Amino acid sequence: MFRSAKPKKNKRRRVAEGEDEQHTSGPNAGEDVPVVPVASDRRAINTFSTGGVKKAKNVVQTQLIESEREIVPQQYAGDATYETQIDTEKDRDARAVMERNIKANQDGSADADSGKVYRGQAAYKSYITKKESQIGMNKYTGTQGPIRAQTWARAISRFDYQPDVCKDYKETGFCGYGDSCKFLHDRGDYKSGWQIEKEYAEKEKKRQKRLQEGRDPDEESEDEDKAATKKKENEQFACTICRGPFRNAVETICGHFFCESCALKNFKKTSRCFNCKKQTNGT
Structure with missing residues (x-):
């Protein structure tokens, strides 16, 4: 292997005339002056590169590409105070109409305009005095009209892809960890x-x-349910009681097929269907 040359610790440089007199007359006369090499900002040529020299003109042209898209101004604001605009306006909903009707009945404007200006069914004079509690409870009960929707409520949805249900408890009903298990002990079935x-x-x-x-x-209708059961039991090729081929097959009201003798024997024990346990009363 080749051995790299050691860098020289002391480098001599050309001394100016004024400095020459100082060094010759000083106490350190005749000693070498160390010079620190200055790093150059010029990049070295990469001999391993096969690319050509890039011209500044081409670089400038690539940076000045004009886009065909239009500039659309966007305004950003704090959306924490946004309101939902999907429901009826607050000045037109049932609650606002009721408040205007009550105010018109109280100040007498409903009687003044009676027979002159038609203001719609919502402006009819009410001869029943409503209590303030009734009006206030309309926010929750909706007895005086539809409830006004929440303005600041936000609907969120969360998808739980890891329900953290104890697998042992769900499959067997027993978990060795007992109450200290960190997973949920639930044996319910969930649909995907x-x-x-x-x-x-x-x-x-x-x-x-x-x-x-x-x-x-x-x-x-019940006919559709019965037809669905028949379709499901079309593959039934044997009696489920005797486990043999049908002998004088009979059909129950729930759509299952049995041998006549097997159905009569089963009816002596119970009047329910042998398969689905539905009450058939022997029919």
């Missing part, structure tokens, strides 16, 4: 978003079908 959307799509499909047939779209 895709399951909720699937159920909603099926329900909407049935609703549109009833609408096309000219029926009430919100009506849910």
Whole structure:
């Protein structure tokens, strides 16, 4: 391996005429004067670079590219005091109309304009004196009209992708940590978003079908539930009581199929369906 040369500690420089006389006559005459090398601001040439020399003219041209977009002024303000504008204006809602009606009845302006100017149904004279407690409780009860929406309330939504439910307790009902477990002891079943959307799509499909047939779209008849059960049990190829093929099969009112002899034997024990435990009374 090559060994790098050691830098020289003392470098000699050319001494001016005035300094020469001082050094020759001084006590340190004949000694070398150390000189600190000054770092240059000029960059060294990178011999490993293959790029060409950039011209200042090209750099300036690239910086002066004109954009076709329009400058849109934006005004920023503190949104902590913003109000919701989705509801009826405060001077036109039911509460404001009620306050104006009460004021007109109190100062007598309702009687003065009676029969001359029609001001609408909201300006009719009221012969029933309302208590202040009734008017004040309208903010919460809504007995005198719709409740005015909250102005400063903000709706937020939070998605909990990590519910922190104890897996052992949910699956087995037992947890070794007991009450000291930091996870939630809950055995409830929760539906995912895709399951909720699937159920909603099926329900909407049935609703549109009833609408096309000219029926009430919100009506849910027992025939549809029975048809759904039949469709589900179409794959039933054997009796669930005797575990064998059907012998003179009979159908219950809940849509399940059994052998006639098996259904009669089951009816001696209970009048409920063997599969869904629904009360059939033997039919």
